Amino acid sequence: MTENAAMSDIQAPATGLIAFLGLGHMGGPMAANLIKAGHDVVGYDPVPAAVEAALAHGIPMASTAHEAAAEAAVVLTMLPSGKHVLDAYRGVDGPGLLSVAGPNTLFLDCSTINVDEAREAAAIAVEAGHRSVDAPVSGGVVGAEAGTLTFMVGALPEDFETVKPILELMGKRIVHCGDHGAGQAAKVCNNMILGVSMIAVAEAFVLGEKLGLTHQALFDVASNASGQCWALTTNCPVPGPVPTSPANRDYQPGFAGALMAKDLRLALNALESTGVAAEMGPLASRIYDAFAAGEGAGRDFSGIITEIRDKSV
Numbered sequence: 001m002t003e004n005a006a007m008s009d010i011q012a013p014a015t016g017l018i019a020f021l022g023l024g025h026m027g028g029p030m031a032a033n034l035i036k037a038g039h040d041v042v043g044y045d046p047v048p049a050a051v052e053a054a055l056a057h058g059i060p061m062a063s064t065a066h067e068a069a070a071e072a073a074v075v076l077t078m079l080p081s082g083k084h085v086l087d088a089y090r091g092v093d094g095p096g097l098l099s100v101a102g103p104n105t106l107f108l109d110c111s112t113i114n115v116d117e118a119r120e121a122a123a124i125a126v127e128a129g130h131r132s133v134d135a136p137v138s139g140g141v142v143g144a145e146a147g148t149l150t151f152m153v154g155a156l157p158e159d160f161e162t163v164k165p166i167l168e169l170m171g172k173r174i175v176h177c178g179d180h181g182a183g184q185a186a187k188v189c190n191n192m193i194l195g196v197s198m199i200a201v202a203e204a205f206v207l208g209e210k211l212g213l214t215h216q217a218l219f220d221v222a223s224n225a226s227g228q229c230w231a232l233t234t235n236c237p238v239p240g241p242v243p244t245s246p247a248n249r250d251y252q253p254g255f256a257g258a259l260m261a262k263d264l265r266l267a268l269n270a271l272e273s274t275g276v277a278a279e280m281g282p283l284a285s286r287i288y289d290a291f292a293a294g295e296g297a298g299r300d301f302s303g304i305i306t307e308i309r310d311k312s313v
Helices: 003-008 027-036 048-056 065-070 082-090 115-127 140-146 157-167 182-210 215-222 257-274 280-292 301-311
Strands: 018-021 041-044 074-077 106-109 131-134 149-154 171-178
Touching (some): 018 027, 027 041, 027 140, 041 065, 082 115, 106 115, 106 157, 115 182, 115 257, 131 182, 140 149, 149 157, 149 182, 157 171, 171 182, 182 215, 182 257, 182 301, 257 280, 257 301, 280 301
Parallel strands (some): 018 041, 106 131, 149 171
Antiparallel strands (some): 131 149
């Protein structure tokens, strides 16, 4: 039985209508998985291409975000930035989602935003008489489509229990990290590790090339020794050793360089606000900012190896 088939056999919990706002590359497949599981979902996205794709997956669409949220028990947001989330909650030149939603609506934000922004969003939601959960994801588009995402959740215990059955229909690992903002905190820490480790793995492969090692030989050693990490064994930056890695399809993104640059900037903001004496995180942020300033923005973040190779003498 496939994972999607197994997922479709799960009974959808009786949570009421879910308004899913933001149906891009990640949000669209996530909402589709909720539909497959039998949830009552209504979507909204201002981008016509996203609307067309959502309709093709059987997701009913509202004409406005306010229309979607007005009758929802859960308002799930998957938006580009913290500003988008806060503007949607508060409203810009008009009422926000917090004003149009019914009392005690659960606002579930799956965007990746600053920790401070997540805590601010939670505070204004609670002040408006609602509940709030931050649950950023890891796993990329492939994980969103397969329903195998990891969710890092910041929530009160009772709210976590409410959203957990929903998240389990879109992911395979759901981790309660703590109170409001803790999900975002875990996400920025994880992605700082990922960004730094991908640079290290890419540099090691370029060094191996210079020293006469084949990619397979280095992979066979490092993947079974102390150099083992996800950036090597799952998202290997060279073609061959891991057939499913983006390196085998000219670095078409599972996780684009622009998104890694964004997440490392979030990590940098957190480092600065907490006073952590970090050096590798800020360096990785600068490297990925430069990568994303050019063609790397639309390539998989493992494509950083091409930059390292091009700059090597």
